[in-house]
Amino acid sequence: AHDFNNVLQVLRGNLELLENRYGRDNWTAERLGKAIDAVDRGAKLASQLLAYGRQQPLAPLVINPARQLRLLDDLLRRALGETIEIESVVAGGLWNILVDPHQLENVILNLAINARDAMPDGGKLTLELANATLDDEYVSTVPDVKAGQYVMLAVTDTGTGMSREVMERAFDPFFSTKPEGEGTGLGLSMAYGFVRQSEGHIKLYSEIGEGTTVKIYLPRSTGTAVEFPPRGRGSVKHGEETILVVEDDPQVQSTVVELLTGLGYAVLKANDAEQALAVVASGVHIDLLFTDVVMPGALRSPDMARQAAQMLPGLKVLFTSGYTQNAIVHGGRLDPGVELLSKPYSRQQLATKVRQVLGDSATQVVEQPFSESSEEPEGPVRRPEELRVLAVDDDPASLDALCELLLLLGIGARRAGNAAAALEMLQAGDIDVLLTDVVMSDMSGLELARRATSIQPDLHVIFSSGNTPPEHEALHFKWSALRKPYSLAQLQDALHAACDRQPKQKAGSGGHESVRDSDDLDSGS
Known part of the structure; x- marks a missing residue:
């Protein structure tokens, strides 16, 4: 997965650079767009396989599931079209859940699209949220599910339904009843892997000609739900901070350096963890360490990041990888405080994540001291x-x-x-x-x-x-x-x-410049 997503990252980054420079005529824009779409499909395949295998890095947050469902309303209506009626039913007093909100969105969207395909002539999709308790008697019949309090999400369609034989294979990866080329067979298997990795339970109910219900049970959380800001309109955020890119794949490295430079950032680069620490130790200012998780060498990326943060206490760290193994993910979840951008990522995703990690505050520029012996220049100043x-x-x-x-x-x-x-x-x-x-x-x-x-x-x-x-x-x-x-x-x-203080030529008059008192230099080299 790591190697495959590295390949996709090189493709995606270079296609977006080409799109930015040459995608002005319709013919070129259309073909670059199709190529980028193909990269996205490849990335989705890799992500779904990792999800099925419960190897997907999750970043769980305490959320209100009803609020999360409302945020998806417009997206679902666009995806399902006008022939399908959508109804949401939310029970009162709904509990919070601890779950990765982005992956939950992917699951809901995948289930909705499966339901749409099962209703070619239109129909109704019902999304239901309610509190539920799975008791000891129920969980005794289901392996690896704990008794306790859950929030149930039910996705019900009025489509063609499934036979018992199809239901028995529905969660198998690559199993699909759709014609060749119209589906990967990974939608339900991805949902299954995500729910099980989130310590939940998923159950399928269906009858031929009557439709299908997928019930997902996610463990209750007694924590306070986080508030999500309104969705932006997709503007690419720029910055002017300094970023150290640590990446052993030269093609991936050159692509991400060019993407970040195009976003206005000053970019330094290192080929491995040892080189990265040498750059950090040199004393040059760095705002963000952007490093691949999996790299060759004795020094692991997370250890390098910890040492770098000790040298530069204000340093922000953002990891990236196509597959994290267990370097920053334990028990299927990201370590607390760890930020991860999964490969392949778009220019938009890179820009958004970098700004999220750095924060929205602009780089502070400190006035530099000068000696009082300065004189006005004798001619036009240089650049x-x-x-x-x-x-x-x-x-x-x-x-x-x-x-x-x-x-x-x-x-x-x-x-x-x-x-x-x-x-x-x-x-x-x-x-x-x-x-x-x-x-x-x-x-x-x-x-x-x-x-x-x-x-x-x-x-x-x-x-x-x-x-x-x-x-x-x-x-x-x-x-x-x-x-x-x-x-x-x-x-x-x-x-x-x-x-x-450097005249360009002797002729002409120099501009006036205010002079400030000298400040002592800090101690230490």
Whole structure:
């Protein structure tokens, strides 16, 4: 299931990218749409098989089943058409249930579509909710069902009905009475697997010519039901936070990176759990860790995520997988607090889930301190992508991460792994901004900055570290500070400030700029 859904994810992601760029004429849009529909059918097959085998990762919530049924009303009416009358009957004092609401919706929709197909000339579908008690006498005749209080959901149609022989095989996967190509035979088997995995009970009643009733019993919950927000109209949500994508399949990785970049996010990437921890340890700001559950290597993804969250306490984590095995699912249910996006997912589903995990608050951009020695520029200011930047850090992973962020801003920075190499590059005189760590093995960033500005007096220095300069009042060059971990927006702000201090040409007048007092840099590299 994992490998199959990885293949589907590559297809889905690339088809949506093509659709976004080329799907403007009807012929292309129609064929891309059909291809995406085929991917969805493949994903549904995999999901239904996992559901039947009770291997589906469930995220149960305490819900009010009557409220959930009302939310489905419009969807059911569209799916069943005008020839079928729908009636809902809800008993008073209905109990709450603990169940995965999305999977419950899928079950109800599947049962309704089965009922529609059994009523080709129209008919009536009745959805009934009521409290029920399964006593010891009843459960003694049904294996693996516990006595107790349940909420019963009954789905009844006035269709063709089933023979006893058909009823005996109705829950078998791939068994269908429909003509070839018109059904997978997985609708009822998926419902069966979901109900049993939810510790419930499912029962079938039918007679030829009289119709069919499917009764589902789901255990009562005494908890308080969650409130669901109204369904949105399907707009794709964008963001500007930084996301680290951890995925060992190169095709899946490149596709999801492009999808997230297209949604406005800054994206870093790692091929396995060890690489991911190296990026996290580099000090670069990361808002969300988006990682596959199943990857090769000694370090498991959940363990990597726990270590990453310890290094960056505010880090959000979103898992993705075509099949979770037991890494984050125990007893058929997601561990508390775990967020999972199942493959294959659409651009819309990715955008919605990422925003849900990150929250709706926008990225905070902190003003960067500047020294009072700054002067007004002598000419039109440059754009950040025009700056010639030298990035200096003796930690290779940190340097790689910084250069990746600069590339996202359109800057192909020169790089130096120590201060000596940086000074050698500065002799050429073709650097506008020195972006350096403060603590390095061969020379401090402060000393490097002093020597660099003696070589190039107009150089702007950005310290990408936390250390407070011991004699910051003696720093007579132009400088600012990026506190680790910093966001892409903060890096961009620091480079914009450097632009304001870099004249594009001598001719022309420069714009006025307000100058703020310097703040001390944080302690720690």
